Amino acid sequence: MTDATKNLSHLELGDDKTFLDSNELIINMGPQHPATHGVLRVILKLDGEKVLGTECVIGYLHRGVEKIAENRTYAMFNPYVDRMDYVAAVSNGLGYCEAVEKLLNLEAPPRANYIRVILTELNRLASHMLWLGTHALDIGAITPLFYTFRDREEILKIFEKYCGARLTTHAFRIGGCLYETYEGFEQDVTKFLKFVTPKIDEYEELLTTNRIWVERTRNVGMLSAKDCTALGVTGPVLRASGVKWDLRKAQPYAAYSDFEFEIPTGQNGDTYDRYLVRMQEMRQSLRIVEQAVGKIPEGPIMAKVPKVVKPPVGEVYHSIEAPKGELGYFIVSDGSTQPYRVRVRPPSFVNLQALDQMVRGQLVADVIAVIGTLDIVLGEVDR
């Protein structure tokens, strides 16, 4: 019996507690489990199929990213952030670069900002596609996975052509972008937009009105707006509960204030609403990319950044709307070339807190659905 198992003794039995203590089962889900999206370990306390309580054990993918930052220069740490949420590496890079820019008190040129927005939104799309495929797979629909991976491939191809990497892109640099857009970038993106719009309809056709899908997701893993704010949950999970909070609108960064888009929200805060919100977000991302790609301004792509990045003494917190929620970087500078402390506020980690509240009293199969709907990436949870 591990310590974590012992800790479960505080989980009280429900009203149906019987004389014999034989009706509860402590079951270990993960870290090697097909549906925990990596190496999450969830210890479940079950009464038959009903979940009495859960305990998350994390840290199986801990690499000490925040500590590594203290021994690297600001520029050297940049690629490391890609390894946190490796599904949305571009967003991670954007957050970090903007945080350091804030610390240095400089701004990326408008052309760089446009390129950043396009790539970040494409990355949001890629992240949501991966989420949709795996979430559907967890609930038993195997086919959407292959469709989404097929279409995500096109996004990765654009990344590859832009910066040479597909997954951990390291696309941006402090002060702007290193790479100019390649020849035919805009055509590629426009072509992709045309290609992917009917594909999203295709996913929706498979799932949105599918009776079993609706039954499996509606009223599962309910999270009210109050609970969301209490737990610090952000991103699509928060918006599905009816809170219209999106950092792209609330505190616009990069070039987001230039574009028109809507913040899709749900009402019930259940798994089905979260699904709908993310599907809508995919369409809104397309809308943003469509606006951005038409009017990328001319000009430099790099601000005047000193050769050696040496920010003044001080601290900064900068957060962006990553595909999974609010991704914040808190950087303390002691005036040297290396950060004194970097603290990351990862959306997956904070959202994962809600797991226990969402699944308590539901069934085992719902645990899988809820882990899927929270859209966690263990690289980001453990860092």
Place this chain on the structure above:
Amino acid sequence: MIEYITSYLKSDTTPGQAGNFLWAFIYILLIFLGLSVAVIAMNWLERKILAHMQVRLGPMRVGPHGLLQPIADAIKLLIKEDIMPSESDPFVFWTAPLIVVLTAFTVFIVVPFGPTHAVTDMNIGVLFMLGVSSLSVLGVVMAGWASNSHYPLMGALRSSAQMVSYEIAMGLAVISAVLMTSFNPSGTGTLSMIGIVQAQEAQSTWFIFKFFPLGLIAFFVFAVAMVAETNRAPFDLPEAESELTAGFHTEYSGFRWSLFFLAEYSAMIAVSSIAVTLWLGGWLRPFPHWLSGETWDLVFSLFPGLTFLAMAGLTFYSVARMPKHPYFRAQTMGLAGFGALLGLIGLVLFAPLVRDRVQDIYWFAAKVAGFMYLYIWYRGTFPRYRFDQLMKVGWKILLPIGLGVLIVTAILGIAL
């Protein structure tokens, strides 16, 4: 010897009824062989069809178009180390797959592939089939229990609950089909599998169209229940991969696991056979009364040969599309050989003697194959039901519908 064989071929009863143990034994061997081939073919087909539904190719490396993949898998499973968990109950662990396989195969004793093509014709055929196939739940529970592990235990619990509850709906649907057999002048029904098909022949309608839409509803209830009964998607909760890793056979590997696999596919074929026998006219060819006469008989009797020729044509088309690189020469030759074999079988099936003998089996197999395709299609399309929803579908939807159909059929039986 030849006289003996021809005397059998002319007989109009099954070997079991005739008390001919040698022929019955040969039949059992043939069915066993045929089932094994069907399971192997099904394995390949499922992976290919599912792959093409999911925009991928499926097995392509082992043999041309992955045709040898199931054989490679079988060899792998057979030579794999036999692992038994140290905490398990060895005897129960050992017996469980045997029970599952045994029940899955025993069922085929009464399956009528033709008027005389069955091992035996029991007067309680349907009852026997349902009874024996429901025994397999015992093996599943034993497997889950003997593994002495949490996931298999939960899988076994789910499986037993699911199989027991869906058997009721299934039984009700079956009874309404059995009731339909009694709509003849003498008013006597039958539980014999052969008798049921003959009743459909006599009433000149498949029971799926009987008292439209009554037969269709009963068929629908059965068709849903049979998917749940065989633990296939969307009712594959006992082996829900994303929840329980592999359900009741999580701890099984190698040969034992392959027995479960074999049993699952034979059970699928078995329940499909029941459905075909009860509602789709068993071995009867389509429209035996509407498109009757010598000419139509001839046309329909050509179907088996034509099917094989079409398969051969498809194979030769694939041969023509094979890469021309010398590296693929062996594969191309193999595929061409396979196509030639299919074509040869097709030509043999045109011979009048064979043709008449085989077409019953052909129509039966074709209908079962249709069900097999449905199984794969479901798997490619549907998400998985949750446990409580599964129970709700079984008890609150299928059971009342089945009961209602049964009552209405009975009333109609009295009224008409």
